Each structure stands twice: as C-alpha cells, then as structure tokens.
Amino acid sequence: MKSNLAFRAWFYFRQGWSTYFAFIFAAINTLTVTYFLAIQEYPFLNEIFPTFIHYVVIIGLVGVPLLVLIGYAHFKRTAAFRSEADITIEVNPYFRRILMNTELMAPFHLKITELLIKLSKNEKLTQSELDEISKLQTNLKDHLKVEDNSENSTLGESTFSKLKKMDEK
Numbered sequence: 001m002k003s004n005l006a007f008r009a010w011f012y013f014r015q016g017w018s019t020y021f022a023f024i025f026a027a028i029n030t031l032t033v034t035y036f037l038a039i040q041e042y043p044f045l046n047e048i049f050p051t052f053i054h055y056v057v058i059i060g061l062v063g064v065p066l067l068v069l070i071g072y073a074h075f076k077r078t079a080a081f082r083s084e085a086d087i088t089i090e091v092n093p094y095f096r097r098i099l100m101n102t103e104l105m106a107p108f109h110l111k112i113t114e115l116l117i118k119l120s121k122n123e124k125l126t127q128s129e130l131d132e133i134s135k136l137q138t139n140l141k142d143h144l145k146v147e148d149n150s151e152n153s154t155l156g157e158s159t160f161s162k163l164k165k166m167d168e169k
Helices: 002-037 043-048 052-077 080-091 093-120 127-144 157-168
Strands: none
Touching: 002 052, 052 080, 080 093, 093 127
16 A cells, blocks of 8 residues: 555545535636626626625525536436446446456355255255245345346346456457
C-alpha cells in the first residue's frame, strides 16, 4: 500500500476536486453568471428575481428537487445507469473477475445443495431443514435465470465465455 501512496493520494484528490470543489464552484459560477449577465438585463426577469439572494433561494427551491428527480430517473427509471454499469464491467478487470467468480460459484453451490438433499434423505433430518435446503437451491436456480435485456437472455455458460474472452484481451 505504501508504494501506491502517491497514486492513492492522486485518486483522493481527484475525487475531492470533482465531487465537491468543482461541483460547488460550478454551481456558484453558474448562478453568478446567469444572474448578472441574464437576469439583470431583462426587466421582467428582474421583477421575479429582484436580488441575487432571491434568485439563489428560488433556484435552490426549484432546482434541487428537480435535480433529485433527474438523478432518481437516471438510476432507477432509465437505461443510463445500466449502460454505465455494463461499461464498468467491460473495462474494469476487477469487477469482471467478481462477476466471473459469481458465475462459476453459483452452479457449484447449486450442485452441493442437490447432493445435500440426496444425502439427507438417508438421514433423520427434519422437514424444515429439507425445506430450507430446497429453498436455497431454488434461490440459486432463480439466480442463474436472471433476466437480462442484452443479447444473451440468461446468465450462464454464454455469459461466462463472453467474460472470459474479455479477460483474454
């Protein structure tokens, strides 16, 4: 970790700059420029926003909820975030490896639970224990059949092959 200290500091600096400083600076700059170059030059707008403070408060009361709704739509209601996540998986070998490991481990867990059920039928296990193992098995089967809107409709061997080819590039 010490050998990467400079790169870690650079990463944290960029995060702080882009997430906080640049955002605040851009907001102040946008409010200032739009008020003093646009609002003051048009009398009808100047009546709505008589001072810079009025402008900031009104824009804050309208803009912040509007931007929260836009952010919500970005993550929950549009394909934009899904596309970003797909690209992250494609270009980041660490995330790709996590997905590959999941694709490999889920079938193994499924098979282990199948064997547990077979072995447990010869033993004196309670029905609730068998139901619990069956439920786990069902959850794993459902996990392998997650719907995907891309060209492959299910996760499985084809997804694993595709990810492995990306890793080889």
